[in-house]
Amino acid sequence: xxxxxxxxxxxxxxxxxxxxxxxxxxxxxxxxxxxxxxxxxxxxxxxxxxxxxxxxxxxxxxxxxxxxxxxxxxxxxxxxxxxxxxxxxxxxxxxxxxxxxxxxxxxxxxxxxxxxxxxxxxxxxxxxxxxxxxxxxxxxxxxxxxxxxxxxxxxxxxxxxxxxxxxxxxxxxxxxxxxxxxxxxxxxxxxxxxxxxxxxxxxxxxxxxxxxxxxxxxxxxxxxxxxxxxxxxxxxxxxxxxxxxxxxxxxxxxxxxxxxxxx
Amino acid sequence: xxxxxxxxxxxxxxxxxxxxxxxxxxxxxxxxxxxxxxxxxxxxxxxxxxxxxxxxxxxxxxxxxxxxxxxxxxxxxxxxxxxxxxxxxxxxxxxxxxxxxxxxxxxxxxxxxxxxxxxxxxxxxxxxxxxxxxxxxxxxxxxxxxxxxxxxxxxxxxxxxxxxxxxxxxxxxxxxxxxxxxxxxxxxxxxxxxxxxxxxxxxxxxxxxxxxxxxxxxxxxxxxxxxxxxxxxxxxxxxxxxxxxxxxxxxxxxxxxxxxxxx
DNA sequence: CTTATTGTGATTATCTGAGTGAACAGCTGT
DNA sequence: ACAGCTGTTCACTCAGATAATCACAATAAG
Numbered sequence: 001x002x003x004x005x006x007x008x009x010x011x012x013x014x015x016x017x018x019x020x021x022x023x024x025x026x027x028x029x030x031x032x033x034x035x036x037x038x039x040x041x042x043x044x045x046x047x048x049x050x051x052x053x054x055x056x057x058x059x060x061x062x063x064x065x066x067x068x069x070x071x072x073x074x075x076x077x078x079x080x081x082x083x084x085x086x087x088x089x090x091x092x093x094x095x096x097x098x099x100x101x102x103x104x105x106x107x108x109x110x111x112x113x114x115x116x117x118x119x120x121x122x123x124x125x126x127x128x129x130x131x132x133x134x135x136x137x138x139x140x141x142x143x144x145x146x147x148x149x150x151x152x153x154x155x156x157x158x159x160x161x162x163x164x165x166x167x168x169x170x171x172x173x174x175x176x177x178x179x180x181x182x183x184x185x186x187x188x189x190x191x192x193x194x195x196x197x198x199x200x201x202x203x204x205x206x207x208x209x210x211x212x213x214x215x216x217x218x219x220x221x222x223x224x225x226x227x228x229x230x231x232x233x234x235x236x237x238x239x240x241x242x243x244x245x246x247x248x249x250x251x252x253x254x255x256x257x258x259x260x261x262x263x
Numbered sequence: 264x265x266x267x268x269x270x271x272x273x274x275x276x277x278x279x280x281x282x283x284x285x286x287x288x289x290x291x292x293x294x295x296x297x298x299x300x301x302x303x304x305x306x307x308x309x310x311x312x313x314x315x316x317x318x319x320x321x322x323x324x325x326x327x328x329x330x331x332x333x334x335x336x337x338x339x340x341x342x343x344x345x346x347x348x349x350x351x352x353x354x355x356x357x358x359x360x361x362x363x364x365x366x367x368x369x370x371x372x373x374x375x376x377x378x379x380x381x382x383x384x385x386x387x388x389x390x391x392x393x394x395x396x397x398x399x400x401x402x403x404x405x406x407x408x409x410x411x412x413x414x415x416x417x418x419x420x421x422x423x424x425x426x427x428x429x430x431x432x433x434x435x436x437x438x439x440x441x442x443x444x445x446x447x448x449x450x451x452x453x454x455x456x457x458x459x460x461x462x463x464x465x466x467x468x469x470x471x472x473x474x475x476x477x478x479x480x481x482x483x484x485x486x487x488x489x490x491x492x493x494x495x496x497x498x499x500x501x502x503x504x505x506x507x508x509x510x511x512x513x514x515x516x517x518x519x520x521x522x523x524x525x526x
Numbered sequence: 527c528t529t530a531t532t533g534t535g536a537t538t539a540t541c542t543g544a545g546t547g548a549a550c551a552g553c554t555g556t
Numbered sequence: 557a558c559a560g561c562t563g564t565t566c567a568c569t570c571a572g573a574t575a576a577t578c579a580c581a582a583t584a585a586g
Contacts, residue, residue: 009368009370010367010371013364013368016360016361016363020357020364021282023543023544024543024544025543025545031368034368037373041563042563051544051545052563053546053547053563053565054545056563066386066388066390066394069384069385069395070384071383071384072385073382074552074564075563079384081398083365083366083369083371084365084398084401085394085395086364086365086368087365087368089390089394090357090360090361091357094283094361095354095358097282097283098279098350098353098354098357099350099354100279101275101279101283101349101350103272104273104279105276105294105297106347107272108272108294108346109297109298109300109345109346110298110299110300119334119340120334121332121333121334121342122332122333123329123332127329127352131329131344131348131352132332132344134351135344156351239332286573287574288575304532304533305532314576314577315532315533316533316576316577316578317575317576319533337533337582337583337584338533338583
């Protein structure tokens, strides 16, 4: 009868609504009302397979979120707001939450004057690695050296490099697999030096990053086998911080050897 | 010892993290790690009041979200990403969710050619009412007439009025309490006719909206007594759609009487 | 080698929410 | 007015998830 398949719009809608904190009944009720446009508890119960007697709770919950309007008649009639309004509501609410969270965490964060660290940290997942790259580049005060595959140079990273360059940081980017070697210069913001691939051909594909010679990151792409999310779990990185950190020392040496002028 | 008060940054952070779908342990673990910068399971357990043996699960959960990095040593050491990165991650994830949701709902939405409706719908909450106003104005094809308190003319509403005017809709806005009567002209986008308050002085304060003479909304501000959220639950609106809808008929008449030229 | 500490897994307790049914109120048609 | 029906609310059970505790294996330090 009704597909519970993955790409069914109703399933995805329910899934996302539940992610936004709604109960299962409320989510199913809402998609049913969206399909009906307007209906009674009975209608909803039939279409959403929600017990009729709980439709009232579900609609009350939805009303609190401003997603459903009620007609005070007998039988009560319910209607769902438009798709655009729903999207706008949740977008607004959750960006506000994210701002609140970042603000609160900022107050908690201790003053960490680039602590010297002994060990090496690990990250997995392409997005997660990109986040670390952005975070470290945002912290840069003097110098950024980045060697990366073209495919990993996402907008986030490019933006971070741009703002770093704007505040006077010496930014140098080099590609591992840029075919022409210079066509990528256009994607980089002003102030970012770009260098054609030199000796990087033999280096395992991924990224290499060095920030202020005190913080380094190295990543490789791996086959996404054996991981549940079919994609995006396909990059593994290690990073370290501090002048004497072993990874920092090694990567500093690598950059020096392969790119003589970095001393 | 530790405040569980409302405006404690740690409490708000935990609260928001849980809203983003993290378990209580994961949320507390994350704020503890943010405060520590770096620490072992023991450290976290002491500070976050999470059983030590559960810190490993909590950090695993956080790692899946890309919020924590792990040092593969014994004892394992954990570190939390920066506040900015955290905010960015969740902002991105949940705006994507909102987009997905809106898209899925859009596919479900039936072709509702401005159905004729008999009843009158109710909405409460200032934001919710604003959402309806925006929704209806976005639907306008010919004419929008809005009478509103100045305080209720939020950016959302102004934007909606602007885009409506841009696509050729005749937009007319009038104020109930604008002191000078014309100083608000600047806030309104081009193409929106603004009229000084005329006979609106006696009308209960709130908003009146008429779209294409087929859909109307009326709201009043009420004291937020007896409602749990101390504010924002302070506006109550009713709306209706359809040429013969009683509320539409009444408000059409009101607009005509009070503003002769709308016949 | 011994001991304290760390990591992993299994186990139990608690709680929220899904699902069900009974009781009450209100409308409708005779 | 009455009876039957529909609509609404409330109270209860059950299941799944999460929190919390414990027992044991692995590791590091002395």
